[in-house]
Amino acid sequence: MAIKTLSQAPEDNPSQTVRALLRLREMILDGELPAGERISEPVVAELTGISRTPIRTALVRLQEEGLLDPIRSGGFKVKSFSLDEICDAIEVRGTLEGLAARLAAERGVAPELIDALRACTRDIDAALDASTELSDERFTAYVEANARYHALLEQACASEVVQRQLERCKALPFASPNAFLRVQAVSPDALLTLQIANAQHCAVIEALAAREGSRAEALMREHTRIARRNLETTLANPHIKALVPGASLIVTR
Template sequence: MSKPGQRVLVTLRKMIVSGELAAGERLVEIPTAERLGVSRMPVRMAFRTLEQEGLLSKNEGRGYTVRTVTGEEIAGAVEVRGVLEGLAARQAAERGLDPNAQALLQQCLETGDALFAKGYVTEEDMEIYHDFNRRFHQVIIEASGNPAIGHALARNDHLPFASVSSLAVDRNDMAREYRRFNFAHMQHHAIVDALVNRQGARAEALMREHANATMRYADLFGAAHPQQEGLKVIRDM
């Protein structure tokens, strides 16, 4: 997806999370594009992605409708992702990383280190994080040597905020976002250390913890306001 498309996707996802786009609200390309000040194409692409993520449902006529999403639904999907990615990490560690996989993971770590070294993040930084974070997870899934894990994750990704790519960034509190994403990146370092040292059980536990940090560390990084209670469930990796 292009950078404009990614920005529109993140913006719409955040609007759904915060309730600015309420459950049951109908969305159509042209009014949405005018509202966001963009062309129709990135909006069209974002709508399709949000439908795949389970946040929008396609109408029989034109446009889409914002789905009702419960905290239980999100928590269940994230838990499943943690189990699957934990299994991938354990199997990758037990098999041993090949030099290419290890080099790719190291590149992800170095990119993240450079990103967070300056002590703050911007919206553009979050686009960089989105890309290398997705690559980090994909390398581990492929390194497991178990194609069934990827297939199962692809099905689970259609549930709301189950995908590792489903990031919702609070542009109004980038200091908190820095703490949140920097913490997730420190977990990346621990996971790679376990993989390189072929510590299967540790790699699995760390990967499951990484997935479920969305729920357990929400308060640490600043919970949402009561009227946005769902936000704290989905705003972490």
């Protein structure tokens, strides 16, 4: 006799958890839930129209991402970030991406993966064509190609350990490769800065192809320094700061 399986309860549906996670993350980064705000499951459930079980799971995930702090008495509050914490997160990403580049160079990268990385840099060059203004459409193409390049670099290192740690690091607010790209797009020297970043991409590829591990690592760590400069630009200009998701969580003293 066939055994009947119970259908999944609506509140346990994984899609509801994902929906809760995306909505809560959006509310935090958009400032609807400001830094220091206590997160109450019933209130959030009422605001979002999502039941409490997926909300509870999403809150734990957001704590793991670094957007929430646990409260001793129970529950969570929205985390704020100091300048030092953000700089440390960027530095950790640079260190891990440098390690990924070194391992990839030392272990050898398949020709087709080198070709895929070079295709990313060509797409970026096309998006940054200096003969025309950097439109929103071309900037979006840059962001997509830049994200693809960094994902391929992770893949090239052939280390699940490094890839897993990089994914955790990039989940931290302001630490991902695209965290401050919108700031670059509106700065006076935007095009030049983005072109320099892509020149660094190309140099890393050549180091990978030549199996120069130390050079690939140093280049990738230097590449991350651009994010530090973008952070400083963001904090110095309130109008630019509004372009960075989650900028309201940054506490400066």
